[in-house]
Amino acid sequence: MKRFSLFGECLMAGLLVLLAALPVVTVVPALAAGCAHIKAHVDGETTSIRSFFERVRSALPGGWVASLGVVAAFAVLVVDVVLLRTRVAGGGVVAVVCGVAAVGLAVVVLRAAALWSPGSRWPAVARAAGRRAASDFGGSLLLVMSLAVMLIVTWQLPPLVVPMAGCVLMAAVAVDRRHQPVSPVAGSSTSR
Template sequence: MRRFPLFAECLTAGVLVVLAALPLVTLLPALAAGCAHVKAHVDGETTALRAFFDRVRDAARGGLGPSTGVVAGFGALAADVAVLRRVPLPGGGVVSAVCAVAAVGLAVVVLRAAADWSPGERWTALLRSAARRSAADPSGSLLLVVALGVLVVVTWQLPPLVVPMLGCVLMAAVAVERRRSRLRDAEHL
């Protein structure tokens, strides 16, 4: 019974992240606030709506430029795949697959950066660090790829479930980052 409140907070975080990310350029701050919302619940801190939007505001400081870059990166990859699907080019299938893998890799890096965010952090440093952690911790990255895969399959089956499933992906990102820090602490003992 103790796990249901966590699931409910994940659902709430999913709804709030979708609302906060509607302008698209606020994608990174919205994801960071969603991960912070899940962490706050797990740590017994406040999960009030005002606290969520305060976190979005804090994460938006210096985050709109990198967020725009991330959205542009996803857009470029999606546009490449769309063009390759319409215009049959030699090797187009391979390029489409590479674009899909790159999009998943970018999503993993973004989720890891959002889960590691705390007030005052610089987004460029967070994204660089998340890219290094994604490569150095392949099992954690694979866990996030599986979470994204579940998000895609569930959303494909029933599109309105994208909102609650996004909250579950945020929970997975927080769990992967906490797992990484616990493993690192265990190695130093």
């Protein structure tokens, strides 16, 4: 039953993130609030809709600037891919490079969203996310795979974007939690 409740929270987080990201300048704060929502559920804290929007509000200072930068970077990469593939000789290679850059940017944004906590400053979070994306190749690859699954599933059945967005947020939290020390379980024996 507990696993099903986690799936329910991922579904709720996906829906709330998609709604909160509609104004575009709230994309990064919405992702951060979604990751914080899933962390709160896993840690047994409050996961109400009201607490989600309080997390969005807490992530907005500086987060709207990050959102504009991320949206602008993705827009430039998409325009480059479209123009280069169709109108420039040899543009296919550059289009692939732009595609790889877009995937890398998505991984850094997801890592930043998972690293964010109330009171964090976005420039510091972005630097830490970039360093972690480069140093933890396995975790970055897991996020790339989660994004690929989301794209494939939503391409086949677009309404599944809501639960898949929540699953990608859960993947970002899980990858981030790999770096935290594991606390011993109460009552477990450490003898060999």
